[in-house]
Amino acid sequence: MRTILKVDSLVKKFGGLTAVSNVSLQLKEDELVALIGPNGAGKTTVFNLLTGVISQTSGTIRFREKEDLISLNNKKAYQIASLGCARTFQNIRLFKNMTVLDNVLVAMTNQYKEGFLKSIFRFPSFYRTEDEILKKARDLLAIFDLDKDMYKLASNLPYGIQRRLEIVRGLAMQPKILFLDEPAAGMNPEETADLTRLIRKIQKQFHITVLLIEHDMSLVMNLAERIYVLDQGKMLAEGTPSEIQQNKAVIKAYLGEEG
């Protein structure tokens, strides 16, 4: 397994507050890793740094592009996304007033070309591309049982389904890495169990690396191959689920007695 993402001594300061301090981590191809930590530990901030939503104070982020690890420093969010990094958001950010299908199609934007003239004058090839891409989107939606809601507005979906759609939208980008920020938030145990199966399926079927943030330990412990624990911006521990569950420091800072 090759390393796909390598983060070295990442630091992010907001004014006087150091939200992320000297964090290093590595992801291998096809790995499923969790990032946990108490509230305000800096997890979402790490995601934002990795996906270029904000830029780091110092440190490097490198990402595999063919044979090399290239630096993502100073790259814009859309450039990083185009390289193959997809994400979901802690507060759902779907394109609310667009259909489920359009949400997915937008994510596929960079996978097809449809010249301006071709589309405004509707050359036959326009319809060909359009049909092709439509089929792809439909197939993907079908895998996640969303094809029946294809023409519904995203905002009209129940909360749990919206979360699922956000994941599908990420997948539609054909990413190499998928970052999931609290995918199970607001779901009941039943739905969480569903989601767990879903994520496992994705990883099997699409062979992508997944990094996820989650407070629901049933999901994390079931899924993750490795876990990073962040606390007050610093890396507190790293290890397999069982190692982490035993770790005193983690129990104290995060899991609590019952954990």
Add this chain to the structure above:
Amino acid sequence: GCSTAKTASKGNAAGKTIKIGVNMELSGAAAGYGNSQKQGIQMAVDQINKNGGINVDGKKKKVSLIIRDNKTSTSTSASVAAQLVNKDKVNAIVGPATTNAGTAQIPNITKAAVPSVSPSATDPNYTLQKSGKVQPYVFRACYQNNFQGSTAAKFAYTNLKAKRVAVLADNSSDYGTGLAKAFKKAYKGKIAASQYFQEGDKDFNAILTSFKNKKIDAIYAPGYYSEIGLIVKQARQAGINVPIIGSDGMADPKLAQIAGNENATNVYYTTPFSTRVANQNGTAKKFMKAFKEQYNEEAPTFSALAYDSVYMIKKAIENEKSADSAKIAEGLTKIKNFDGVTGKITIDSKHNANKPIVVETLSNGKVSAATEIK
């Protein structure tokens, strides 16, 4: 086109009444002028009808007015004109007030062969086609800018002996810029400064202050009373006491009210319509009196010009003995020494209204002298 007309002749034939359409700026930026004109038009038509109507080849016909608002917009003006000539089948149009709205109606009225008389469109080219030929259906009752501007230049140089002037012109219509251009061209002295303001501006202190150390002998300020009144006021308050010269847009009793009587001194403007002259001119005197009775205020110039526009149409109908629109157009071209409120009007080959011009002097808010400029 007008397929229903029985006669072979072009244009709208007269029916039982003579229809006069009004395409006027009743809302929008020029509404103030438009509404003054509407009052003049209304009064003229009321008077005519009270006297039995217009004599068309021996028969008296009443006049009916169709008043439409063009919102001070060119596209609306075109549409209003189309409605007037096609739907309402008017025989003649009075208006619009502004050159911009006026030119917009030309294609439509020309197609329908209905003449229009604008009380106040002052651009020199308003009545002309691109080739320089005259627009057959376009007339006006006012001066064109070049005439007034050059008269003011002569007056400033010769009568006031002003060797250095500052020009402060309204930059939001052709009126101010056109007059300023004509003035600058004809003026023999030195233009010490040249600045612009916009319609609706209220504060001229900055510009006036900048004039202060320019050693000027006079200010030429072509524009309308609402702004020039403020300019006069603010100039005097800033201690600028040189003569202020303007144009007929100032010829309104409101000017002195806005400026304040004590400030409205040493103020001059070119105008056809002088209350001084009015006392000698029977028509004007009657008009002034009637207006005051009806509207309870001094007649503004715009009302006078609009009033004359209606009577010019009446005169044309009487001369031609026909109220068909094409005939009215012909009649208008032949108007000579017509005794209007704003002076003795003669329509020239370019459809401009030639009439004597005077320069009125304001002292303490009152007209104290009227000098005729030849």
Add this chain to the structure above:
Amino acid sequence: MEVKNLVVNYGVINAIKGVSFEINEGEIVSLIGANGAGKTTILKSISGLLKPTSGSINYLGRDIGKKKAPDIVAAGISHVPEGRHIFPGLSVKENLQMGAFLQKDRQQIKESMEEVYEHFHILKKRENQDAATLSGGEQQMLAIGRALMSKPKLLLLDEPSMGLAPIFINKIFEIVEAIKQQGTTILLIEQNAKKALSISDRGYVLAAGEVKMDGTGAKLLGDPAVQRAYLGG
């Protein structure tokens, strides 16, 4: 408090189809149910954010169904809404002060604030930070803290544990029980039904806008149907 035949519509959507339940003074009552069952809608109706279509909400003998939100707050009902709704752009401290908007006694406001900081140490640390930039969990704590600032007699909690770390979830439930000890009545919505029911005196199970079942917390916890549907097997 007593809610009778509550019906709430969103335009043409009939979200709550005649729900009745009651809360006795000093109790913790849980509402549980799947996503979209209508739990949030009921809470919003009680706190005056939504106008019920019909039915009555009786609080200490007064019908508050038609009252506006501020009057309801004044009557001692405080709501921690879903989605937090903290004041972005105001600092943590200002947010808490806003929570005591209807409170007059400055000394008491100060004490309440100390109490909130006691519960949530991290808020004290972030005291002057713009609330918009707090982490998800911190915002949740702030929302609860703000509701406590008004010294409510009845506290409505909409999924207070959402987005909180496990250690804080336990903490939240401890706090809820502590508040109850101080004499505050609590109406609780939770996805974490097991935990919620275990601290509740009574609970109601909601599905598709109707009450499907009710009973003491323990009874519902023991009910096989409830276990299957809401407790994750």
Add this chain to the structure above:
Amino acid sequence: MQIFFQQVINGLSLGSIYALLALGYTMVYGIIKLINFAHGDIYMLGAFWGYYVINVWHFNFMLALLSAMVVCGICGVIIEYLAYRPLRHSPRITALITAIGVSFFLENGMAYLFGSNARDFPQVVKQVNYDIGGVRISNIQLEILITSCVLMLILQLIIKRTKMGRAMRAVSVDNAAAELVGVDLNRTISFTFALGSSMAGAAGVMIGLYYNSIDPLMGLTPGIKAFVAAVVGGIGSVPGASLGGFLIGLLETLVQSIGLSAYKDAVVYVVLIVILLIRPMGIFGKNVKEKV
């Protein structure tokens, strides 16, 4: 040098009027995110009210000013109640169009009732010029400057120190949350409109007196300028609106004094755009951070 100071005085008195109008804009915008297009027309109403009470009821200036503030405040509340409140949950752009409609209605309604000609405002306060080292300033200019500053201070105090002020700030960021802590939404919004509109009313009377000419369209241009001022200063911020107003007044004066009067407005807009590019939220505007 004298000329320079004179121009500064000119700029400040022009600016104080923009500032006063900008305050109303900024408050209303701050609270319901509505560009209240009709704000300039409330100012016009204030001027006409002053005109009538002075001419017909022979009010003195102070009484005219205060009564105009009250009347305009009431007008603002009524407008909000009829035209904006029903749209509180609609897209903001809808409310904007309604505001434009209200503006058209006031302008044309007044033109219909009172004619669209300019009329002279009764000069209840005799103008006296003071000459300080060759720089002229009139008592009316001073009065406007002082009144504006006082009103701005009062406003700032209301917003920062009173309970209503806190309610206003709460509503402006999240009105559901504001209701939940016991803020009466309708009362707060009405109050804001009353306050903002009364500022406009005060400006209307002062302008009437200062320039001596009022007409139904007088609110249009200053209205837009004042909004620009509010944006430059950072919309929602009271000191920002004042600063923006003075800035634009000074800027216009500067441009005219160097002989570029034809481009006066263009320069103002250029400066506006440049400021927004450097500080997208205006000079004092709070950069609303969005946490992802």
Add this chain to the structure above:
Amino acid sequence: MNTLIMVGMIDSFIENMLVTIWINIILAVGLNLIIGFAGQFSLGHAGFMAIGAYTTAIITQKTVSIGGFYVSFIVGMIIAVVAALIVGIPTLRLRGDYLAIATMGAAEIIRIIINNMKITNGPAGMFNIPQFATWPIVYVIMCITTIITVNFINSRGGRVIKSVREDEIAAEAMGINTTKWKLAAFVLGAVTAAIAGSLHASYLQTIAPNDFGIMESISILIIVVLGGVGSVTGTFLAAVVLGILDTVLQDFGTLRMVIYAAALVLLMVFKPSGLLGTWEFSIRRLFNHIKRRSV
């Protein structure tokens, strides 16, 4: 239509009304693209319209031929693109009302420059512009620009700009260069405005700087919002409704604008999302509907 004119049903008055409506449709569809679909609040549409209008006026007065007219068309579009880039690149970073004010300022700058130029004849404006834009030409061009805009909206580009409208951060996370796409929509809208301006100048034969002020931008905005932000069909409907209302109100003289204003407020209060909301007429749907009926 032609036959109607032949039999005299359509006189120049109706023609005038229709052409005005069509030109408004071109303008409003373009603005709806920017506001409704790309979610960028522009208040500067009249500025781009002015560019098209003046280009056509100047060129066709020099070269009086239909060829000159079409050349002026293209030149106007090119200048509009350049102007839109100059205005858009810096300002499209701004959000919401700040963008609106900045674009309004930009349009005013354009107008003031025109107002002070010699070649544009200053505030007096230009008249005696040869009329090449007859009603059939305006009609055809209205159809073409609408089809192009609608086709753009219903393609990859349209989906992308809608996603930018919905959530910029999420769109960036999809690998979309939001700046580029916002600019694309803005430029396309500006081009349609320039086209409308060319037609306006050539049809009306008169233009003046004051025709392209803030109020003109606002009246286009009113059409867009009244029809429904994000609905091209709604834009059509609103342009027609307002066009007719405007003509009918001519009879009311001074009261005209009072009634118009009251109507506007009432319409918005009772129909806050516009006449049609975001509903679109679709032939395919109609077809399906009829099919379902007949089965």
